[in-house]
Amino acid sequence: MEEREGVRWCATQLGSKGKRHMHMTRHVVTLVVLSSLMMPAPIFAQSKLNVVATTEDLASLAREVGGDRINVEGIARGYQDPHFVEAKPSFILKLQKADLLIVVGLELEIGWLPPLILQSRNVKVQVGAEGYLDASQRVKILDIPTSQITRAMGDVHPLGNPHYWMDPENGRIIAREVADKLSQFRPGDRAYFEQRLADFDKRLTEAENRWSADVAPYKGIKVVTYHRSFPNFAERFGLDIVGYVEPRPGIPPSPSHTFELIQEMKRLNIKLVLVEPYFDLKTPEAIGRSTGAQVLVMPPSVGGVKEATDYFALFDYNIKLLVNAIKAAGGK
Amino acid sequence: MRRSLMASVLMSALALVSVASPALAQAPDPEAVRKEIEQLRKEFEEIRRQYGARLAALEAKVAAAPAVTQEQPAAAAAAQAPVVADIQPQPAPVSGGASAGASKVFNPDIAAIGNFLGSVGRSPGNPNPGKALELHESEVSLQAIVDPYARADFFLSFGEQGVGVEEGFVTFPTIPGGVLLKVGKMRAAFGKVNGLHTHVLPWADRPLVTRNLVGGEDGINDAGISVARIIPNPWFFLEATGQVFRGDSADVFQSSRRGDLTYLARLRAYQDLGEATNIDLGASLASGHNNAGVLDGVDLGRFTTRLSGLDATLRWKPLQRSIYHSFIARSEFVWSRREQGGGPQSAFGYYVSGDYQLGRRWFAGVRVDRSAHADNAGHIDTGQALVLTYMPSEFSVVRGMYRRTRYAQQTQTSNEFLMQFQFAIGAHGAHPF
Numbered sequence: 001m002e003e004r005e006g007v008r009w010c011a012t013q014l015g016s017k018g019k020r021h022m023h024m025t026r027h028v029v030t031l032v033v034l035s036s037l038m039m040p041a042p043i044f045a046q047s048k049l050n051v052v053a054t055t056e057d058l059a060s061l062a063r064e065v066g067g068d069r070i071n072v073e074g075i076a077r078g079y080q081d082p083h084f085v086e087a088k089p090s091f092i093l094k095l096q097k098a099d100l101l102i103v104v105g106l107e108l109e110i111g112w113l114p115p116l117i118l119q120s121r122n123v124k125v126q127v128g129a130e131g132y133l134d135a136s137q138r139v140k141i142l143d144i145p146t147s148q149i150t151r152a153m154g155d156v157h158p159l160g161n162p163h164y165w166m167d168p169e170n171g172r173i174i175a176r177e178v179a180d181k182l183s184q185f186r187p188g189d190r191a192y193f194e195q196r197l198a199d200f201d202k203r204l205t206e207a208e209n210r211w212s213a214d215v216a217p218y219k220g221i222k223v224v225t226y227h228r229s230f231p232n233f234a235e236r237f238g239l240d241i242v243g244y245v246e247p248r249p250g251i252p253p254s255p256s257h258t259f260e261l262i263q264e265m266k267r268l269n270i271k272l273v274l275v276e277p278y279f280d281l282k283t284p285e286a287i288g289r290s291t292g293a294q295v296l297v298m299p300p301s302v303g304g305v306k307e308a309t310d311y312f313a314l315f316d317y318n319i320k321l322l323v324n325a326i327k328a329a330g331g332k
Numbered sequence: 333m334r335r336s337l338m339a340s341v342l343m344s345a346l347a348l349v350s351v352a353s354p355a356l357a358q359a360p361d362p363e364a365v366r367k368e369i370e371q372l373r374k375e376f377e378e379i380r381r382q383y384g385a386r387l388a389a390l391e392a393k394v395a396a397a398p399a400v401t402q403e404q405p406a407a408a409a410a411a412q413a414p415v416v417a418d419i420q421p422q423p424a425p426v427s428g429g430a431s432a433g434a435s436k437v438f439n440p441d442i443a444a445i446g447n448f449l450g451s452v453g454r455s456p457g458n459p460n461p462g463k464a465l466e467l468h469e470s471e472v473s474l475q476a477i478v479d480p481y482a483r484a485d486f487f488l489s490f491g492e493q494g495v496g497v498e499e500g501f502v503t504f505p506t507i508p509g510g511v512l513l514k515v516g517k518m519r520a521a522f523g524k525v526n527g528l529h530t531h532v533l534p535w536a537d538r539p540l541v542t543r544n545l546v547g548g549e550d551g552i553n554d555a556g557i558s559v560a561r562i563i564p565n566p567w568f569f570l571e572a573t574g575q576v577f578r579g580d581s582a583d584v585f586q587s588s589r590r591g592d593l594t595y596l597a598r599l600r601a602y603q604d605l606g607e608a609t610n611i612d613l614g615a616s617l618a619s620g621h622n623n624a625g626v627l628d629g630v631d632l633g634r635f636t637t638r639l640s641g642l643d644a645t646l647r648w649k650p651l652q653r654s655i656y657h658s659f660i661a662r663s664e665f666v667w668s669r670r671e672q673g674g675g676p677q678s679a680f681g682y683y684v685s686g687d688y689q690l691g692r693r694w695f696a697g698v699r700v701d702r703s704a705h706a707d708n709a710g711h712i713d714t715g716q717a718l719v720l721t722y723m724p725s726e727f728s729v730v731r732g733m734y735r736r737t738r739y740a741q742q743t744q745t746s747n748e749f750l751m752q753f754q755f756a757i758g759a760h761g762a763h764p765f
Contacts, residue, residue, distance in 0.1 A: 084655050086647075087765045090569055093562070110760045111761075114762055119505070121507070121512050121562070122506075126480075151727060278651075
């Protein structure tokens with residue numbers, strides 16, 4: 001009873017101060033809520049469509065089609081592993097202003113894109129909305145698992161290999177999809193987008209003929225790559241990928257796997273190891289020293305090296321890199 | 333059923349052809365052929381009518397059949413399944429009104445994360461000494477898009493003390509005005525650590541300041557409503573959050589009256605300092621009633637607690653080598669003013685930590701702790717910790733942590749070694765930022 005009295009006394013003494021604190025915090029919260037609701041939403045540029053692409057490859061393709069009628073921003077840099085991008089709040093600001101979000105899909109961005117989309121508060125780019133374009137929908141996808149998969153196989157993509165933009169024919173399909181989507185948003189500019197698409201299509205055909213002619217003498221050449229980033233590229237340009245530096249997708253090299261790979265490369269006389277710019281060169285160079293193979297840093301994305309400034313330059317660079325290396329190694 | 337009908341049509345057509353062909357070959361009387369065709373047409377019409385009637389009857393039968401509910405025994409469901417299968421073989425047997433195939437598409441993403449802890453060493457004065465070996469927590473998450481307007485997240489926590497809903501909330505990301513609205517039970521946006529689940533922390537425990545002033549492992553985690561909006565400005569990312577809770581958060585906020593709510597406000601600013609470096613600053617304020625005046629379940633005191641916090645996070649991650657090297661410095665400073673019998677207590681606590689990624693799988697960290705007790709500001713705990721983390725993959729963590737703590741009013745220093753194993757199965761979650 002005495003304790004209760006004591007509590008009551010303290011309550012009387014402290015009540016007024018406590019209530020002041022309480023009221024202050026309550027007012028702050030009310031202010032936050034009201035200011036949130038009353039503050040005008042940011043005014044977006046109406047003249048140009050704001051397009052955000054998750055990778056620089058998709059951004060480059062969008063630029064080809066959209067020209068000066070759109071603003072394009074990419075999220076992941078070409079020299080960065082697209083599986084491990086940080087969900088920075090600065091990307092939320094990009095998405096907040098976006099009219100169109102183009103994604104690679106096939107769970108490439110699963111570790112970082114969903115929270116960005118959610119926090120963008122942008123109804124246009126939510127999954128399934130009109131401003132959400134999954135570029136994987138109509139392209140040719142390779143490495144689709146045909147039997148049950150588990151994570152014992154490493155970071156396997158259950159929907160197939162997401163590095164599909166490395167086939168120019170898929171690039172053509174993506175450009176078509178982007179043109180359709182842009183026309184949907186800006187019907188008045190349809191002719192402009194179609195004209196740019198036709199021009200892109202023509203230039204891509206010419207470039208493909210050139211690239212194919214460059215690599216034609218070396219069709220079927222056997223190579224090893226670090227990660228499974230190049231199946232579409234290999235299929236299009238006739239490379240035969242016979243092994244990987246990673247023992248399983250996403251799993252760093254192990255000594256036993258590296259040893260087996262070296263034996264296999266020696267047996268098959270493989271003289272090329274292709275490495276994405278974001279992987280450590282220590283193991284590939286050790287493999288190169290043991291086998292006499294050249295280690296090529298080959299970007300799978302626009303911006304992966306400074307010369308790969310756009311979608312065409314990416315293939316120009318890679319084809320030239322490959323052909324020069326093969327020539328230096330003395331043909332096949 | 334449709335297949336049978338089509339088969340009949342096909343057979344009739346074949347019959348027509350087979351009958352018609354010889355007739356043409358023998359060049360019979362055209363009138364006789366016409367009659368024959370007319371006869372076949374009538375027969376075909378009759379067959380079609382019969383099949384139509386049978387089809388309608390069977391459809392009616394299917395519609396009239398009582399739906400098999402999930403409560404019904406499996407045997408009953410099995411007994412009904414063949415009837416359905418007889419009529420319409422393509423879809424799988426219906427059970428509980430849910431189809432076996434399509435409904436799975438809408439199942440939420442499910443993941444389970446185990447957090448196993450082992451502790452050795454002496455810890456005099458530790459109010460929560462860990463057990464030698466324990467499956468400290470198992471978290472099950474269920475996450476999905478609800479409809480075009482909302483998504484839902486459930487995090488169920490299974491510990492040695494039982495099962496609880498750690499979080500369960502719906503988020504409305506598309507409300508006009510750029511507001512992100514969350515409703516449900518959620519971890520409050522007070523500082524950094526309070527909002528994080530145990531499995532994404534870079535340590536095997538929570539800092540002393542969290543334990544002493546912000547509700548420990550459970551933290552400020554309550555039923556409420558949260559509103560967050562990005563404040564537009566040309567310079568940096570700025571987000572204001574306002575939250576209102578029931579007032580039931582561990583030993584920080586306890587309300588015994590419906591009107592005694594807990595209020596929380598947070599301002600977060602973020603800026604890229606370059607491609608590889610960024611800084612994240614936050615200020616938080618929370619106020620609500622505490623349990624100091626509750627005696628025998630009756631709130632006599634109407635005492636309140638006010639928490640103020642500042643937090644800062646500096647991240648460095650070179651993009652081209654982001655999977656190999658990174659550094660994160662974190663700190664939180666918390667001031668607590670708790671009213672209670674005998675006078676208010678103003679306590680202060682903080683932690684400062686740094687974590688460096690040594691290689692693709694290895695991380696090393698250090699943390700310095702100091703915190704007074706919320707109910708007795710004169711009692712101060714201090715601590716230091718060293719952490720070494722090995723991540724075999726994105727889905728598992730092995731961590732060792734040496735923790736040295738001097739608890740208030742203890743003459744001996746506590747020296748403990750914690751060993752943590754974390755393992756995740758199921759849906760791929762987002763990487764923490």
